[in-house]
Amino acid sequence: MFRLLFLLPIILCLGWCFFLRHHGVPIKKGKRGFVYILAFSTFVLGFFILMMQITEFTPSEF
Template structure:
């Protein structure tokens, strides 16, 4: 699962981009959403990396 985690921000960003285009919102106005998506994805990735290091028996 950790191997495909890089897809999370890509899918969310594409979804946000589609939402902005469908609703006629300019990208400049929706920039904060991309920042939130990237921050959330970094948090999730950091959590999983921490859990791997904490639970590693070696």
């Protein structure tokens, strides 16, 4: 699962882009949404990294 975590912001950004196009909103006006998506994805990634450090998880154990 950790290997695929980088897909989270890509999929969310693509979904946001399709949403904007469907509703006829220019990409430039939806820029704030992309910033929110990237901030959320960074938070999730940071949380998982913190949990891995706290539990001393090593990928070879998986």
